[in-house]
Amino acid sequence: MNLNDLNLFIRVVETGSFTAAADSLDVQKSTISRRIAQLEDTLGIRLIQRTTRKLKLTPEGEELFSRAQPLVDDLAAVQDDISASKTELRGRLRLTMPTEIGVFMMNEVISSFMQAYPRIEVDVELSTRTVDLIEEGVDLTLRLGPLPNSSLIARHVGGLRRGLFATPEYIEQHGTPNSPADLAQHACITLQRPFDHLRFINWNNQEPVTMGGRLRTNSLSFVREMILQHMGIGRLPDVFCNELVESGRVVRVLDDFKLEALEINALYASRRNLNPRVGAFLDHMTDRLNDHPWVQNKLVHLTP
Structure with missing residues (x-):
């Protein structure tokens, strides 16, 4: 053959x-x-x-x-x-990541990586599902939030700064919350499978905050769209709302109360005999995101 x-x-x-x-x-x-x-x-x-x-x-x-x-x-x-030069790296690199991270942040990382390594093919699945890397033959996945116990190897990439946002129309109709405790009386747009509890670094000893509301979703992009429909207050990475805040379509809520950044981690199957394509991508991604304006590398962690 x-x-x-x-x-x-x-x-x-x-x-x-x-x-x-x-x-x-x-x-x-x-x-x-x-x-x-x-x-x-x-x-x-x-x-x-x-x-x-x-x-x-x-x-x-x-x-x-x-x-x-x-x-x-x-x-x-x-x-x-057996290749001595990075430009000789070739083959297929399979990646998975949440849709929003791929569209809003990793697009530049992947495009510049493919320019640097012209003989590497890249398959990207944008999905919120948890992928079995070994079973499905995936080389690397990006995940948001705290990681469960796993045999996978994790490399910390950074954290996305985030806050609470609502439209001026919603605030005019329902009022401005003055403290995190007020969120229990507001329409909050939350995640079906939250990455972590809503807690503030500088309020009430970082105890979880109760959020009111009837709308839940598994998509950060959908949270953003529902905020724009005046449906309530949503927690999002700042990058999702920076332009909306500048244009006045959205306002920050409880901005004096600071949220922990949303962790981004890269997971892969094994540190031993690491696939050179994976190693090259990890190094390239880390370098590109090190000074990225959306990424906070030195995280202030909440107490357990």
Whole structure:
């Protein structure tokens, strides 16, 4: 079996079409089609059912893809290990992170990383779900908030400054809370699975604060949109609301009471034999975020 033909087959499956694979590899579509046909002739089986509209794998093609893709990735890792120059790092890097972090902060980090390492391919899943890195073959995940006990290796990235926000219209109708205790009487937009309790560094010995309200969500972006709909007071990283505050569409609430920053941690499977692509990304991300205006690196932690 020709390894180059196998690589082409995997790329066709990953991109979903011969055309997309050809574009990504900068080769002729006819070349890929011919090489896949050669692979099928070598194996004596049909791997792909071709139609005018879509591509569909045969059962044999699905089995070959599922078994060959990890092997090809392992070979790419071997190439990385013996490469002396960072520009020679190659292969696929699989990342997951919350949608908002990817869109608002990591976009620049990832784009500059891909420019620095032009031979590394990056797959990014934006999701709030907890990913099993080992089971799903993910190299690194970013998570917000305190971490549960885990066998994974964690590297602290920083913390997002955050505060409480509401629209002037909401404040005009419902009044301004004067202390954290007043939040129990307000419509607060909270998270279904909160990253931590609402506590203030400089109030009531950092005891948890009761928040009133009927609306809960699992999305920080949706909290922001509901604030703009005058639905209540929401806790968000400052970056989500800085421009809104400057324009007057949103105001800060209880700004004299300071919240702990929201922790950002990078998790990966093992420190031993760390994949060079993961190591390169960790170093690049840390360097880029070290002076990032949204990131607070020296956290003031609440007492347990």
